[in-house]
Structure formats: structure tokens, C-alpha cells
Amino acid sequence: MTQIKNPLELYKLLKKSNCRECRLPxxxxxxxAVIQGQKQLADCPYIDRETLQALGGGIVAGRSSREDEQQQVLARLKQEAGQIDFPAAAARLGVQLRDGRLGINCLGKDFWIDSVGDMWSECHNNPWVLIPLLNYIIHGKGRKLSGEWVAFGELSGAADWNRFFSRRCEEAMGQLADAHAELIFEILHLFGANPAAGVTNADQSLVIFPLPGLPMLINYWAPEDHFASKLNILFDRTATDNLTVESIYLLGRGLVEMFRGLIVKHSRDGKLF
Ligand code: SF4
Incomplete structure (x- = not known):
């Protein structure tokens, strides 16, 4: 029996007419909806009998893993992104529009998104980054940066996420920087980071742009004598006008995940710690 685990696999088997006879858009x-267990395959009158028989109970409903959940969110966002007005989005966000595709610079590399929500890029093909990027295109207000740096917890609506951000983004990135300082800062420079002189007294202060309207200021104090190291990440006061708090958290996690992958690939012994 064929087993379908994510919406994209199932979508390939559908008629793709968007006729709405299943009462969905x-x-x-x-x-x-089928993957989430909210609809039955038979609710689409255009699925042929052979496909129904081949699949039988072969749909894995519900959220079976983090990857499946991310794929479902990605599929939904891609569809939403395909429905927005691209010229208006390009003007709102101040990004490129070429041959009907939106061009967004993410960590120093261009991403191109077409009218059905498909994306191309040279790298960063990672759901932790792709989900915030699509949210930015769909919901970002393109607000002008204020120049005022604030901690994640000071952003509007961030209180519930602050503990997670602190542990899974700042502490996790700090541990990687302690073990692989040279490599981490080399990678940050490859991602287009620039020094932020005079903003803090940190040993390293770098500004990166995971998205055009969402700079992050990464400050790192190396361990010294009896003092432990410290790493914090600051945001422009306007950050939550351009991206939801959840997506900002995901971007932080995305950076940590990318660092981990690159350290395993490029460090001398291929180990994180
Ligand atoms: S009824 Fe079937 S073909 Fe029509 S929109 Fe729903 S899934 Fe697509």
C-alpha cells in the first residue's frame, strides 16, 4: 500500500483544478486537511477509484514529526504566497520583482518566489528559514528600521516566547561560539554580517540581515578568567511589524541549525563539541 505523509505528495495525485467541490478553496x-485528518480522500469527487484503492488507509494523518509539521506549514504558506499581489508586495517590502518573481535577499543570498509559491535559491534551503521568509512576504509591513536595538523579550508579544528564544537560540548559539569561535564568525561573514562598532562592549558585535527588514545584532563576549562567555541577539524595535514573533524565533533557530550543519561539515574533527 502506498503511504502518503505530507500534503505535497498528496497534492500531486489531485486534479489541481481548485474547483472547491470539496468545500475548500x-x-x-x-x-x-486530509493529512491533518480533517477531511477524507473520498471528499474529493475527482479522485479516481484506482488511486483510492492504492492509498486505502495509507494516509498518515496528524502531526507525526516536526519535519511533517514543517512541511505542512510550508505547503500552506506557499499556497498563500502564490495568491498575493506580487507588484504590491514588492512595493510594500522594497524588494525586487523580475519576470513575475519576487526576489528577497536572505542572509546574503537571493531567493526567488514565483506566483505558485515555488522558491529557488543558491542555499539556505531549510524550513527554519523558508517559513519565516514566506511569512515575511505575506504579512510583512515593510516598516522602516528605527535604529533602536532591543532584546527579544522587549519585542511586542514576545513574553511567552522569551524563555525558548533565550535557551534555544542565544544559549545554543553561545555554546557553538565557545567551541568554534573562528568558524562561527567566518560563517557569519559569509552570510553577509558586518561589524557594528560602538554599539556594545562585546568582543564581537555583528549585524546580519536574515531578511531585508529584519536585522539581528549578535553580540559575543568570549570567556575570560573567571567570567563565563555570553551571547545575546538584539533586534530593531520595529521587528514585529515586519515579522511575527514566532517567525523571528524560527529564524533564530534556523541560524543555530545552519551553524550546526556547517560545523559538522567544515570543522577539523566534524564534531559539534
Ligand atoms: S474537490 Fe478535488 S479537485 Fe476540487 S478543489 Fe477539492 S481537491 Fe481539488
Whole structure:
């Protein structure tokens, strides 16, 4: 029996006419609903009998893993991104529009998104980054930066996320910097980071742009004598006008995940610690 685990796999088997006879706005929405256990395959009158028989109970409903959940969110966002007005989005966000595709610079590399929500880029093909990027395109207000740096916990609506951000982003990145300082700062420079002179007294202060309207200031104090190291990440006061708190948290996690992957690949012994 064929087993389908994510909406994209199921979508390929649908008619793709977006006829709405299943009472959902599109075939992609239907695929997501089936994977989430909210709809039955038979609710689409255009699925042929052979496909129904081949799949039988082979749909893995519910959130079976973090990857499946991310794929479902990605599929939904891609569909939403495909429905927005691209010229208006380019003007709102101040980004490129070329051959009907939106061009967004993310960590020093261009991403291109077309009218059905498909994306191309030279790198960063990582759901931790792709989900915030699509949210930015769909919901970002393109607010002008204020120049005022604040901690994550000071951002509007961030109180509930602060503990997670502190542990999984700042502490996790700090541990990687302690073990691989040279490599981490080399990678940050490859991601387009620039020194932020005179903002703090940190040993390293670098500004990176995971998204055009969302700079992050990464400050690192190396361990010294009896003092432990410290790493914090600051944001422009306007950050939550351009991206939701959850997506900002995901971007922080994305950076940590990318660092981990690159350290395993490029460090001398291939070990994180
Ligand atoms: S009824 Fe089937 S073909 Fe029509 S929108 Fe729903 S899933 Fe797509």
C-alpha cells in the first residue's frame, strides 16, 4: 500500500483544478486537511477509484514529526504566497520583482518566489528559514528600521516566547561560539554580517540581515578568567511589524541549525563539541 505523509505528495495525485467541490478553496488546502485528518480522500469527487484503492488507509494523518509539521506549514504558506499581489508586495517590502518573481535577499543570498509559491535559491534551503521568509512576504509591513536595538523579550508579544528564544537560540548559539569561535564568525561573514562598532562592549558585535527588514545584532563576549562567555541577539524595535514573533524565533533557530550543519561539515574533527 502506498503511504502518503505530507500534503505535497498528496497534492500531486489531485486534479489541481481548485474547483472547491470539496468545500475548500483549493486542492492544496484539501491535501493539507486530509493529512491533518480533517477531511477524507473520498471528499474529493475527482479522485479516481484506482488511486483510492492504492492509498486505502495509507494516509498518515496528524502531526507525526516536526519535519511533517514543517512541511505542512510550508505547503500552506506557499499556497498563500502564490495568491498575493506580487507588484504590491514588492512595493510594500522594497524588494525586487523580475519576470513575475519576487526576489528577497536572505542572509546574503537571493531567493526567488514565483506566483505558485515555488522558491529557488543558491542555499539556505531549510524550513527554519523558508517559513519565516514566506511569512515575511505575506504579512510583512515593510516598516522602516528605527535604529533602536532591543532584546527579544522587549519585542511586542514576545513574553511567552522569551524563555525558548533565550535557551534555544542565544544559549545554543553561545555554546557553538565557545567551541568554534573562528568558524562561527567566518560563517557569519559569509552570510553577509558586518561589524557594528560602538554599539556594545562585546568582543564581537555583528549585524546580519536574515531578511531585508529584519536585522539581528549578535553580540559575543568570549570567556575570560573567571567570567563565563555570553551571547545575546538584539533586534530593531520595529521587528514585529515586519515579522511575527514566532517567525523571528524560527529564524533564530534556523541560524543555530545552519551553524550546526556547517560545523559538522567544515570543522577539523566534524564534531559539534
Ligand atoms: S474537490 Fe478535488 S479537485 Fe476540487 S478543489 Fe477539492 S481537491 Fe481539488
Amino acid at each position: 483549493s486542492c492544496m488546502a484539501f491535501a493539507v
